Amino acid sequence: MASDLRLTVLGSATPCPAAGNPCSGYLVEGGGTRVWADAGSGTLGALQRYARLDQVDAIWISHLHADHTADLLTASYGLRHADIELAAPIPLYGPPGIADRLAAFLTHGERRSPVEQAFAVHELHDGHQVRVGALELTSREVAHGMPAFALRVNHEGRSLVYSGDSAPCAALTELAAACGTLLCEAACADTADGAGVHHSPEDAGDTATAAGARRLIVTHVGRAVEPVDAVRRAATRFPGPVAYAAPGAVFPVDGHEPGPDASSTSVTHMDPTECGISYLR
Numbered sequence: 001m002a003s004d005l006r007l008t009v010l011g012s013a014t015p016c017p018a019a020g021n022p023c024s025g026y027l028v029e030g031g032g033t034r035v036w037a038d039a040g041s042g043t044l045g046a047l048q049r050y051a052r053l054d055q056v057d058a059i060w061i062s063h064l065h066a067d068h069t070a071d072l073l074t075a076s077y078g079l080r081h082a083d084i085e086l087a088a089p090i091p092l093y094g095p096p097g098i099a100d101r102l103a104a105f106l107t108h109g110e111r112r113s114p115v116e117q118a119f120a121v122h123e124l125h126d127g128h129q130v131r132v133g134a135l136e137l138t139s140r141e142v143a144h145g146m147p148a149f150a151l152r153v154n155h156e157g158r159s160l161v162y163s164g165d166s167a168p169c170a171a172l173t174e175l176a177a178a179c180g181t182l183l184c185e186a187a188c189a190d191t192a193d194g195a196g197v198h199h200s201p202e203d204a205g206d207t208a209t210a211a212g213a214r215r216l217i218v219t220h221v222g223r224a225v226e227p228v229d230a231v232r233r234a235a236t237r238f239p240g241p242v243a244y245a246a247p248g249a250v251f252p253v254d255g256h257e258p259g260p261d262a263s264s265t266s267v268t269h270m271d272p273t274e275c276g277i278s279y280l281r
Contacts, residue, residue, distance in 0.1 A: 005030035005155040005253040010046040012219040012245040023067040030155035031134025044071040061094035062164025063148035079118035092119035095147040142166035176211035185220035201230040205237025219245035
């Protein structure tokens with residue numbers, strides 16, 4: 001039976017939401033399991049187009065910058081005070097200190113905010129592995145100038161890797177080795193602007209090539225670069241299919257995309273449909 005692993009882009013904007021595009025957030029689904037990966041501003045509303053909060057099996061957070069975590073605050077209110085009856089707190093996987101960071105923001109008196117009523121918190125470390133329902137999640141610590149992690153999701157021989165926020169680094173390349181789809185940030189206008197904390201579009205292409213990924217999706221594109229240009233630039237460094245993580249885009253991760261072919265030079269522009277702005281070699 002073919003895998004049903006798929007990625008839905010809830011938002012991909014940085015450093016703040018844009019009109020029609022929330023900050024970083026993704027819904028990863030496979031085998032009936034749902035994982036909300038990153039919870040940037042506006043992604044909670046987008047998530048509810050596809051699933052209620054009590055239908056999410058786990059939440060995974062790459063790092064503690066607000067454009068990746070802000071909607072955890074309102075999610076905690078939703079889980080505790082809205083029309084939801086949780087059988088148990090939702091597993092929350094995130095960097096060390098995530099529970100106290102949330103509690104500190106939500107606490108308004110002497111009593112610490114009970115964030116553990118909403119979330120069962122598990123702190124990530126380099127090489128962290130866990131099975132959530134049908135999905136296998138592996139996290140690696142990456143280069144972002146603070147505790148930050150990338151994620152690999154495996155399901156029935158298919159694999160999706162999400163860079164989180166990171167400069168090019170060996171840990172990300174190793175995590176993404178031979179993956180079906182690499183979802184890689186491209187926040188910098190050019191490589192020199194990364195300063196060891198972000199990718200440029202060209203860097204994203206280089207990482208995908210070094211990892212032997214089958215397909216590259218650029219996300220978290222900075223406001224100084226048009227998404228179509230980010231895709232074009234990444235495609236100069238990666239010989240496989242390249243797409244943009246447009247909000248609402250749905251990407252099946254089925255393992256049948258053509259692999260990189262260094263002899264292929266033709267690039268065909270495809271209309272931005274449910275898979276965003278794409279180039280397919």
